[in-house]
Amino acid sequence: MTALIVRRLIQMPVILLVIYTLTLVLAWKIPGSPLDKGEGRRPPAEVQEAMLRQYNLESFWGFYWSYLDSATGVKYVRESLSGEAAAVEKAAIQAGRTAPVRRVFDLGPSLTDAAWRVDEILLGSLPVSMALGSASILIALAIGLTAGIIGAVKPNSAADFFTLLLSLVGISLPSFVIGTVLLMIFAVWLGIVPAGVYSPKTALLGAFTLSLPYAAYVARLTRLGMIEVLGADYIRTARAKGVSESRVILRHALKNAALPVVSYIGPATAMAMTGSFVIERVFNINGMGQHFVSGVINKDLFLIIGVVMVFSTMLITLNLIVDVLYRWIDPRIE
Amino acid sequence: MFKLLVPVAVLVAVLLAAVLIDRPLPRADFVYIERSEVTTLDLHKASWMHDLRMATNIYEGLVRYDNFTADYRKKPATAESWTVSEDGLRWTFTIRAGAKWSDGQAVKASDFVYSYRRGMLPDMAGDYISMFQLIRGGKAFYDWRAKAQSEFAAASKGRARPAEAEALWKQTLAKFDELVGLKATDDRTLVMELERPTPYLLEVLAYEVMGPVYPPLVDRFQSIDPVTGMVKYDSGWTKPGVLIGNGPFVLEDWRYKREMRLRKNEHYWDAKNIHFNTISMPSVPDGNAAVLAFQTGAADWLTDVNVAFRGDLVARREAYLKKHKDLVEKLKAQGLDRVEIDRRLPRDEALFLQPMDSFGTYFINFNCLARLPDGRVNPLSDARVRRALVMAMDRSNITKNVRRAGEEPASTLIPPRSIGGYESPKGLPCAPDPQAIAQARQLLVEAGFPQGQGLPTLVFLFNKEGGHDLIAQAIKQDWEQNLGVSVSLEQVEIKVFREKLKNGDYMISRGSWFGDYGDPLTFLDLNRTNDGNNDRKYSSPRFDALLDEANSKRDPNERMRILSEAERVLMEEDLPLAPVFHYKLLYLFDPWKVSGITPHPRQKQYPFQMNIMGDELGPDVPMRMRPALKTGAGGTP
Numbered sequence: 001m002t003a004l005i006v007r008r009l010i011q012m013p014v015i016l017l018v019i020y021t022l023t024l025v026l027a028w029k030i031p032g033s034p035l036d037k038g039e040g041r042r043p044p045a046e047v048q049e050a051m052l053r054q055y056n057l058e059s060f061w062g063f064y065w066s067y068l069d070s071a072t073g074v075k076y077v078r079e080s081l082s083g084e085a086a087a088v089e090k091a092a093i094q095a096g097r098t099a100p101v102r103r104v105f106d107l108g109p110s111l112t113d114a115a116w117r118v119d120e121i122l123l124g125s126l127p128v129s130m131a132l133g134s135a136s137i138l139i140a141l142a143i144g145l146t147a148g149i150i151g152a153v154k155p156n157s158a159a160d161f162f163t164l165l166l167s168l169v170g171i172s173l174p175s176f177v178i179g180t181v182l183l184m185i186f187a188v189w190l191g192i193v194p195a196g197v198y199s200p201k202t203a204l205l206g207a208f209t210l211s212l213p214y215a216a217y218v219a220r221l222t223r224l225g226m227i228e229v230l231g232a233d234y235i236r237t238a239r240a241k242g243v244s245e246s247r248v249i250l251r252h253a254l255k256n257a258a259l260p261v262v263s264y265i266g267p268a269t270a271m272a273m274t275g276s277f278v279i280e281r282v283f284n285i286n287g288m289g290q291h292f293v294s295g296v297i298n299k300d301l302f303l304i305i306g307v308v309m310v311f312s313t314m315l316i317t318l319n320l321i322v323d324v325l326y327r328w329i330d331p332r333i334e
Numbered sequence: 335m336f337k338l339l340v341p342v343a344v345l346v347a348v349l350l351a352a353v354l355i356d357r358p359l360p361r362a363d364f365v366y367i368e369r370s371e372v373t374t375l376d377l378h379k380a381s382w383m384h385d386l387r388m389a390t391n392i393y394e395g396l397v398r399y400d401n402f403t404a405d406y407r408k409k410p411a412t413a414e415s416w417t418v419s420e421d422g423l424r425w426t427f428t429i430r431a432g433a434k435w436s437d438g439q440a441v442k443a444s445d446f447v448y449s450y451r452r453g454m455l456p457d458m459a460g461d462y463i464s465m466f467q468l469i470r471g472g473k474a475f476y477d478w479r480a481k482a483q484s485e486f487a488a489a490s491k492g493r494a495r496p497a498e499a500e501a502l503w504k505q506t507l508a509k510f511d512e513l514v515g516l517k518a519t520d521d522r523t524l525v526m527e528l529e530r531p532t533p534y535l536l537e538v539l540a541y542e543v544m545g546p547v548y549p550p551l552v553d554r555f556q557s558i559d560p561v562t563g564m565v566k567y568d569s570g571w572t573k574p575g576v577l578i579g580n581g582p583f584v585l586e587d588w589r590y591k592r593e594m595r596l597r598k599n600e601h602y603w604d605a606k607n608i609h610f611n612t613i614s615m616p617s618v619p620d621g622n623a624a625v626l627a628f629q630t631g632a633a634d635w636l637t638d639v640n641v642a643f644r645g646d647l648v649a650r651r652e653a654y655l656k657k658h659k660d661l662v663e664k665l666k667a668q669g670l671d672r673v674e675i676d677r678r679l680p681r682d683e684a685l686f687l688q689p690m691d692s693f694g695t696y697f698i699n700f701n702c703l704a705r706l707p708d709g710r711v712n713p714l715s716d717a718r719v720r721r722a723l724v725m726a727m728d729r730s731n732i733t734k735n736v737r738r739a740g741e742e743p744a745s746t747l748i749p750p751r752s753i754g755g756y757e758s759p760k761g762l763p764c765a766p767d768p769q770a771i772a773q774a775r776q777l778l779v780e781a782g783f784p785q786g787q788g789l790p791t792l793v794f795l796f797n798k799e800g801g802h803d804l805i806a807q808a809i810k811q812d813w814e815q816n817l818g819v820s821v822s823l824e825q826v827e828i829k830v831f832r833e834k835l836k837n838g839d840y841m842i843s844r845g846s847w848f849g850d851y852g853d854p855l856t857f858l859d860l861n862r863t864n865d866g867n868n869d870r871k872y873s874s875p876r877f878d879a880l881l882d883e884a885n886s887k888r889d890p891n892e893r894m895r896i897l898s899e900a901e902r903v904l905m906e907e908d909l910p911l912a913p914v915f916h917y918k919l920l921y922l923f924d925p926w927k928v929s930g931i932t933p934h935p936r937q938k939q940y941p942f943q944m945n946i947m948g949d950e951l952g953p954d955v956p957m958r959m960r961p962a963l964k965t966g967a968g969g970t971p
Contacts, residue, residue: 032829037381039828039846042836043461044866046480051459053487054564084494088560091496095504100557101568114374115569116590124590131352134345141342187626196367196627197616198592199358265341284623286591299829325341 001327008320016312020068023308027301028060034111034299055111057301067305070106108302112294118306121291126310129287132280133273135207137265140214145261147215148222149249152257155227163223167216179209179282198284206283210276214268218261225257259330266322273318274311359587362595362614363951366635366941367624371591371617375572377543378453381461383848383937384637386542391596391613391942392579393545396427396446396524397536401938404671405754405962406852408536412441412546412580413524422531422888423470429522432603435548436584443518448549451510456480457565462543462850468535470515470527478513479506486563494560502563533890534853541851548578582608582942591617609945609952628686628922634946635931636922637939639687644920645738647687652740654684671959672933677925686922689740693752693936694848694917695857696744698727698809699835702872702910707839713781713789714841720909721762722777726816727809729764733915736804744913746905748849748857752935754962756854756894759902761913771816778817786819795824795843797831802844805914835869845869845911852936854897855881861910872910877903929956 035051036042043051052058056066069075079085079102089099107118147163154160182205187195193202229235230253238248277289288307295303368384377393380386390398396413399406410416414430433441452458454466456479467473486502515527528535538544555571558564570576574595577585582605583596596613598605616633618624621640627633639647655662658679665675676685700714700723713719729743745761763770775785783789794810796802803825810821826834834840847867849856858881859865863873880900887893904910923931930944945952 030829031827032833036829036832041381041461042832042866043459044463047456047459047461047463050456050480053562054457054459054566084496084560088494088496088557091500091560092557095500097556098554101555101570109569112373113371113590114376114379115372115572115588117569121590127352127355131349131356134348134352138342138345138349187630191630194627194632195630196618196620196623196625197632200353262341269345281620284618284620286589286617290591329340 001324004323004327005320008316008323012313012316015316016309019312020305020309021064023305024060024064024067024301027296027299027304028063030296030299032299034301055108055302063301067108067302070108071305071309073104075106076102076104107306110303111300112298112303118302121303122288122306122310125286125288125291128285129273129276129289132203132207132210132276132285132287133269135204136210136272136276137214137269139208139211140218140268141261141265143211143215144218145222145254145258147219149226149254151219151223152226152230153249155223160223163219167219170212170216173212174278175209175212176278176282178212179206179279182209183282196284198286202283203285206276206279206285209282210272210279214272217264217268221260221264222257225260226253229253229257262329263322263326266318266325269322270315270318274314359593359595359614361632362612363610363949364613364635364941364944364946365633366613366615366637367618367627367633368615369638369640370619372588372594372615374569375577375585376567376569377449377545377547378458378460380543387637387939387941388594388615389542389545390581390940391583392577392581392585393542393547394433394579394581395539395542395545397540398940399540399934399936399938401932401934401940402957403960403962406934406936406938407963408540411540422533423528425526425528425535427524427526429524430603431522433580434601434603435580436578436599436601437548438601440521441546441580442521443524444521445546445549446524447516447518448552449546450516450544451507451514452547452552453543454510454514455565456483458567460543462541465538465541465544465850468528468532468538470529471513472529475510475513478509482506483563487561490561490563492561495563496558496560499558499560499563503558503565530885531888533888533893534851534855537851537853546580548580551576551578583613586612591619593617608942609949610942611951613941625922634923634928635941635944637919639920639922647920648689648738648740650684651687651689654679654682669961673925673931674956674958677956681926686924688921688923688925688931689918690921690933690937691749691752691935692848692917692919693749694846695747695749696805696844696846696914696917697747698912698914699840699843699845699870700910700912701838701841701843702870703838706841707837710790712841713783714792716781717908718777718781719783719789720912721907722774722781722817723813723819724762724909724912725770725774725777726766727812727912727914728766729914731765731812732805732808736808737801737915739918739920741915741918744916746901747847747911747913748854748901749916749935752849753852753854755890757898759898759905761905762909766812766816774817778819783819786817789819791820791822793822793824793841795826795831795834795840797828797844798825799828806844838869838871843869846917848917849936854894854901858897858900858904861904870910872908874903874908877908925956932957933959 034057035048056063085102092099110116110118110121147166151160151163183195186193186205193205235248235253238252275289276287277293279285280287280290291303292307295307370384372385372388373382374380374385375389375392377389380389394411396411397408398411400409412430412433413427416425416427418425429441429443435441450466450469453460454472454475456476463476467476482502517525519525551571552567555568557566559566574585574588582599582602584599586597587593587595594615598608598611602608618627624636625639625641628636661679662675665678673688679685700720701712702715703712704715706712733741733743743764745764746758748758750758778784778786794806796806806823810823813819813821835843847857847860860867861872861877862868862881863878877900880896880903884893884896884900887896919937921931927947928944929947931939947954947956
């Protein structure tokens with residue numbers, strides 16, 4: 001187990017470097033200038049050049065290294081060790097000003113929203129994405145397990161067909177359709193949920209929408225696993241010993257039937273936490289996914305890289321956690 | 335079983351933590367929704383209309399627009415009075431005795447010197463640098479600094495030179511005092527010398543970017559790059575709890591793409607006339623969601639109705655006005671403003687939609703370069719071809735059947751009646767009659783393209799989204815039917831579009847412009863030779879000379895006359911662009927409830943002066959447009 005963790009942690013920076021390089025190559029290829037505002041005025045040519053210089057955007061490799069330098073903290077350490085930071089601080093104080101703000105990991109500014117640094121944007125929206133993802137997986141588990149058990153206990157019954165139908169809908173209908181319909185019902189017709197502006201209630205509706213495809217998959221996994229397990233000898237033994245049916249299903253059968261669900265839930269959680277930008281847009285929830293989309297549209301290089309790196313780190317970490325958990329829950333797995 | 339519950343428990347914990355950290359705030363006294371998020375509160379980096387509008391709440395410049403006067407006057411703000419020298423070159427402003435920053439310190443004349451100096455720096459790379467360069471020496475200072483800084487960067491060769499960088503900055507400050515005609519002679523007196531007489535100076539000074547930033551605060555976030563010598567500012571100073579301004583409101587909370595919230599500034603000199611304790615601007619990027627938010631009462635004012643059914647909303651409003659035609663005419667005769675007329679009609683939701691004139695024009699760019707980038711001769715470099723194309727366009731069809739937003743078809747670049755004392759030229763007719771089409775055909779014959787023969791396929795470039803495709807199709811049809819030319823449409827991403835325009839790599843494209851300040855130059859300058867926004871690459875010595883001549887005139891009426899002649903040259907003879915319509919912005923608000931939103935034709939809206947009638951925080955009488963004074967042109971009071 002320790003070996004696994006150590007090996008993965010050593011691999012991680014290498015994988016991240018490859019992802020960083022690929023992302024930057026692709027983002028750099030997006031046509032147009034990252035500093036252009038889309039609509040509206042264009043500053044004089046010399047001002048545009050000054051802006052490019054300011055952000056090291058004049059050449060690909062210049063940007064590549066300078067970003068790597070400041071984002072990884074190498075620059076901070078180097079400046080601290082070489083005494084450069086101290087010299088700058090001294091010069092500023094001598095000139096009657098306060099020492100400049102220094103950051104260990106400097107992810108740069110957003111080029112579209114000048115007021116924000118990328119780390120602020122990510123820190124503000126990461127909890128939202130994580131909460132949205134967790135909530136949707138919880139809902140998916142609740143719905144999926146229930147539906148799966150019902151389906152397995154009474155296979156080919158009306159209830160089974162009903163859950164099958166629901167999971168088909170959950171998997172096949174895109175979330176923006178379901179989301180819009182839910183908003184229509186709850187916000188416009190019933191008026192229970194506020195429309196347009198953010199509220200916890202709309203977020204819950206969003207989490208529900210996001211959960212449906214996962215719920216459908218969990219339901220199918222549970223049903224299959226349960227049907228298999230319910231035919232096993234130890235279940236027959238338990239029944240013969242007079243254990244109550246609910247105890248048989250929930251204690252004895254579910255424990256083994258749920259293992260495939262556990263292995264599915266890990267990557268699913270990572271996906272739910274990182275891939276919710278459609279839901280974010282429909283329900284106006286300010287998670288991280290939308291920043292990736294707007295970053296690409298605006299060619300906001302710092303933001304694109306920031307979001308991709310955080311998503312990648314999350315995926316790698318969550319996969320590691322799942323592997324560890326899986327081994328812990330089921331010691332048979334090596 | 336216990337082990338299986340662990341992952342579930344972890345998920346629950348994450349969820350609970352997130353919900354506890356992130357609690358929504360109660361509804362503010364006034365809530366308005368803009369089309370998009372505020373991108374910055376740093377005056378010298380701001381550019382978008384909604385950024386600037388938000389800035390009016392937090393900062394206050396020397397003067398403000400008196401936006402409820404029919405002649406768009408300016409009124410004292412942080413300056414309580416001012417005088418102008420005989421030659422119009424030297425302006426002396428007296429800072430208001432009670433003007434204070436939100437930390438209680440007095441606003442000083444030197445704060446304006448600091449702010450304008452910052453705005454002039456090439457290091458800031460601000461969009462509105464030309465406004466600061468009206469001040470004597472502004473351009474010279476810019477050039478000196480840009481050169482000194484790039485020489486410093488080159489000499490550094492990548493090494494850090496902190497002491498030298500500080501010395502360069504010190505030298506820059508000294509150079510500013512030497513070159514630039516802007517001085518604080520005492521705490522309350524600001525003397526400003528100009529490059530040339532500028533009758534519209536107050537218009538510019540009332541513009542939002544000309545407000546002051548708080549020097550002790552901004553200094554704390556300034557750093558000097560030891561390698562390049564460039565001055566940098568950490569955006570941390572514009573954050574809630576840190577930002578100090580001198581406007582009616584202070585920033586209380588700002589969550590990225592979620593909400594911005596303001597609280598009344600108790601130190602503001604005119605705080606007794608502010609009718610809200612809190613203002614909120616939630617971020618609602620989706621147009622339909624924004625309309626829903628208004629309809630369910632979550633917002634009081636929507637500044638841009640951006641939904642597919644906007645045409646229906648406009649039609650509903652027009653039908654209602656038609657029903658009450660007699661009363662509307664009677665109220666018009668009393669000289670009431672547009673919003674006030676609505677307010678006196680029987681209350682109806684149809685009138686919540688408020689189409690407002692705006693200081694913007696939608697037009698078609700013609701590439702005027704002699705040769706296209708691929709080396710072909712450009713037929714559009716011939717003014718006769720351009721004029722023929724404009725004469726064959728049915729612009730009223732576009733406003734009536736394509737846009738459906740109650741907009742006026744345009745025959746001029748500058749929206750008529752938007753600038754006090756300025757008379758717009760007539761321009762070419764907006765709807766072609768058979769005679770105009772015959773003339774247009776004749777022009778093509780003269781240019782050597784009878785029936786469009788010999789003319790290459792005209793490529794019409796536009797960007798996705800925004801409905802440009804529909805307008806382009808209508809124009810294509812007009813040209814093909816009326817002139818027999820062939821037109822192809824090319825749709826690209828906005829970034830590609832901008833890049834092509836910048837490089838002159840197109841034949842015909844859609845374009846638009848919103849003016850900044852109430853002077854014709856804010857539009858006409860676009861067509862100056864080599865102007866950074868001259869996408870048409872139009873270059874006319876005659877036009878440039880007219881602008882220069884106008885700039886040399888002291889008499890505002892004479893100046894306006896020359897500028898009007900310059901616009902006539904553009905719109906009746908040379909046609910580097912074809913105006914299509916003047917934008918209207920569609921607002922949503924309840925005029926019986928909200929007061930302080932003005933029908934000012936340049937959209938100078940100040941959220942801080944608005945008022946919800948009947949909420950006990952302010953008077954229950956609405957603000958109304960006041961009549962024009964009978965003096966001078968040029969918008970000076």
